[in-house]
Amino acid sequence: MDTENKDTAEKIKEIRNSCRLAMNGPASQAMRERGLEYRLNFGVEYPRIKQIAAPYGKDHDLAQALWKEDVREMKIMAGIIQPADTFIKELAEIWMDSIRQQELAEMTSMNLFSKLPYASEIAFEWIAAENNACKQYCGYLILARLLASGKEMNERSADEFLDQAESDALSDEYLPKAGAMTALKKFVSQNEDNAKRIEHLIGKYKNSTRQNESDFYNEMKFELDFTRQQPMQES
Secondary structure (H helix, E strand, O other): OOOOOOOHHHHHHHHHHHHHHOOOHHHHHHHHHOOOOOOEOOOOOHHHHHHHHHHHOOOHHHHHHHHHOOEHHHHHHHHHHOOHHHOOHHHHHHHHHOOOOHHHHHHHHHHOHHHOOOHHHHHHHHHOOOOOHHHHHHHHHHHHHHHHOOOOOOHHHHHHHHHHHHHHHOOOOHHHHHHHHHHHHHHHHHEHHHHHHHHHHHHOOOOOOOHHHHHHHHHHHHHHHHHHOOOOEOO
């Protein structure tokens, strides 16, 4: 497919047609029933979305145009196509503030947010966002991916992360809780020093009779025991 000589409007039309041809009606209906609301949702599986996006490479103008379309597949594709080096922080905030779906938060964090040169900066800002569960979720997902890639936190950053993550892991709000637990598990698995910090953190909840504290302790204790059975980098 020759895309170089096509303007953005032509590419959008072409992508829309490709999504329509790949439409999965039952999947689209199932997503709507789970609360994944978009103006238009073709139900296309993620691997197929990546295939459709592949010929377009990295294209800032196309990604920005795709994001403005309230179409599930186009929004996911925007995160794949957007170049990280032209995605300034102000744009990251604009995109983030328009994300309402857990799936889109996960896809955009994976494909774009975690690859930005300022990823760590926005992650720490976002996990501290008040009254914005989706933003906190994205922040934790970014941190989880950075930790998984081997990036380590300094002492101050680790303190800030653990303080916020502990609070959210004990909360009743699903997205911040899920995000915090994901990032904490990546933190634990990075090295033994991190594991010891988590062991100390959860110690006070060992005999708690509160369900959320007991659950937090048991889940992180399981993670500690599991990761210590695996090869772990000594710091």
